[in-house]
Amino acid sequence: MLARFFKSKTFSENIIVQLWWFFTLEKRRYVIGILSLSLVAVINLLPPMIMGKIVDQISSRQLAGQALFSQLALLLLAAFAMYGLRYVWRMYILGTSYRLGQIMRQRLFEQFTKMSPSFYQQHRTGDLMAHATNDINALTRLAGGGVMSAVDASITALVTLLTMFFSISWQMTLIAIIPLPFMAFATNRLAKKMHESFKHANEAFSELNNSVQESVSGIKVTKSFGYQEQELASFQKINQRTFEKNMTAMSYDVLFDPLVLLFVGATYVLTLLVGSIMVGANQVTIGSLVTFITYLDMLVWPLMAVGFLFNMTQRGKVSYERIQKLLGQESDVVDSSTPLAEIANGRLTYDIETFSYDHQETLSDIHFSLEKGQTLGLVGQTGSGKTSLIKLLLREHDLEAGAIRLGQHNIKDYSLNDLRSLIGYVPQDQFLFAMSILDNIRFANPELSQKQVEEVTELTQVYEDIMAMPDGFATLVGEKGVSLSGGQKQRIAMSRAMILDPEVLILDDSLSAVDAKTEHAIIENLKTKRSGKTTIITAHRLSAVVHADLILVMQDGKIIERGRHEDLLAQDGWYAQTYAAQQLDLKGVGDVF
Structure with missing residues (x-):
């Protein structure tokens, strides 16, 4: 029955064959185990055999003290041997299975780090976490408990049946195993049902994980809108659906187990029926029948192990399919097959005919150049395409119609690591890690000194804020910087980018949460500190870009105005009108105070 199980399509089609690379990798440890x-x-066969002999000797009144002592000593020796061997196989099979979890987590994490933003729009964070936890745990159990169940059940069943067949009675053995083929058929049918049910259960767990992750991340928004009851009701529905699956x-x-x-x-009934007849006919002894029934007890574990094995196999199979589906996806942004060996800052040239994102045209007819060391200002209404221009330079997406050149080369000719190492980027939505302010700022290079950190925070005008905190630079910011204000998070994120002194610095609306005075001080520091290096600033407050060498006004993915601050004021277009309105607003605020 077990042989049929191992050859079945359910067992071997995907999971064992596909995990063979791991079993080969750890073959030495698995062989020992x-x-x-x-x-x-x-060795487990010895105790029933010894018990049968003792029963026969007792029934024939031939049991001697020395013989009993030697039999008991043999039982004790077998017990110690099994104790030591069980420790070994647990370490070498169950222990080795955790290596599979380590490898698969590493592969998933590497996959996550190299995928483009479109991947994360298709997969929610909670779902990815479910793959990295629940699914990998299922694989670990398969590589440990699953292998143990398969090997132990197979060997125990084989040696027990052979011992029963050759040393006791082949007739009783053949009759005892009559129910087993029927059991194999029934369990195989049940396994097909289990596969689908485990697949739906894992999908439901991913949905539950997503719900928890989003609810915890957005708890402030939920409370601010008084939406706790609705959120709880929504979670209860998902939780109930997961429970049902x-x-x-x-x-x-x-x-x-009941099956x-x-x-x-049925095997016990057949054994007792046939065994009693054979004992009456003196074909077997009472001791042999006791030994035979004890061996039947030993067969219960292999038969029960089939159930455990089916369970772990189906869960592992579903989990491995889910993980492989993630690992099989390729990023839509990849390195050139022959990337340039070196990269250097130079003239930045945009020649974009069209760029579509999610089947919608986002940019069109974008043509401009920026010399090395100049500052570019990008302004325009929300959704005008400013951030899209930046993300194309970072190669979060790739152009199909057009090119972006750095120096004399298309940015696609450089490796992604080289290109991004040249650029310091401060996004609109700053992300701070749940660590100290010091570690957040020197995240890209932990070897940076305290003095360097302090200098860059003075440039970004956040030094005084940090020193006013009880723990200074050792202050823990909490998850996503929850303990800091919006302006503090922006300036710490800016410090993190600037401390590396990048050849190209991109500030994507990174001054929106600071006041006009602080903004002016930061801009002046940038002009002084970054002489000879390229800076790109997107902003809604035009005062952040008045010093720029080139200002582009974006609207509906196109450039509608371009020039320096004075040139754009003279054109009396969107820029001039917006600048005048913002200056009036600032004057009005000043009049109030």
Whole structure:
């Protein structure tokens, strides 16, 4: 029955064959573990055999004290041997299985780091976390407990049946195993149901994980809108759906033990019926019958192990399919097959005919150049395409119609690592890690000194804010910088980018949360500190770009105005009108105070 199971499509089609690379990688440890497990199965045959002999000697009144002592000593020796061997196989099989979890987590993390933003728009954070936890745990259990169950059940069943067949009675053995083929058929049918139910249960767990992650991340918004009851009701629905999917999977899972025990019971009935007849006919002794029934007890574990194995195999198969689906996806932004060996800052040239994002045209007819060391200002209404221009330079997306050149080369000719190492980027939505301010600022290079950190925070006008905190630079900012104000987060994120003194610095609306005075001080520091290096600033407050060598006004993905501050004021277009309105607003605020 076990042989049929191992050859079945359900067991071998995907999971064992696809995990063979790991078993080959760790073959030495698995071989040691399997040999130890095999020896346990063989030694485990001794106690029933010894018990049968003692029963026969008692029934024939031939049991001597010395013989009993030697038999008991042999039992004790077998017990110590099995103790040591069980420790070995647990370390070498169960322990080795955690190596698979480590490898798969590493592969997933590497996949996550190299994928483009479009990947994260298709997969929510909670779903990715479910793959990295629940699915990998299922694989670990398969590589550990699954292998143990398969090997132990196979060897125990084989050596036990052979011992029963050759040393006791081949007739009783053949009759005892009659129910087993029927059990194999029934469990195989049940396994097909389990596969689908485990797949739905894992998908439901991913949805639940997403819900928890989003609810916790957005708890402030939920409370500010007084939406707790609705959020709780929504979570209860998802939680109930997950519970129902797991209960469906469990309903199939729990059928295995009763099903196996039903057929095990049939083997006992047949054995007692045939055994009593053979004892009466003096074909077997009472001791042999006791030994035979004890061996039947030993067969219960292999038969029960089939249920455990089906469970772990189906869960592992579903989980591996989900993980492989993620690992099989390719980023839509990849390195050139022959990237340039070196990269250097130079003239930046945009020649974009069209760029579409998510099947919608986002940019069109974008043509301009920026010399090395100049500052570019990008302004315009929300959704005008400013951030899209920046993300194309960072190669978060790639152009199909047009090119962006740095120096004499298309940016696609450089490796992604080289290109991005040249650029310091401060995004609109600053992300701070749940660590100290010091570690956040020197995130890209932990070897940077405290003095360097202090100098850059003075440039970004956040030094005084940090020193006013009880723990100064050692202050823990909390998850996503929850303990800081919006302006503090912006300036710390800016410090993190500027401390590396990048050849190209991009500030994507990174001064929106600071006051006009602080903004002016930061801009002046940038002009002084970054002489000879390229800076790109997007802003809604035009005072942030008045010093720029080139200002582009974006609207609906196109450039509608371009020039220096004075040139754009003279054109009396969108820029001039917006600048005048903002100056009036600032004057009005000043009049109030």
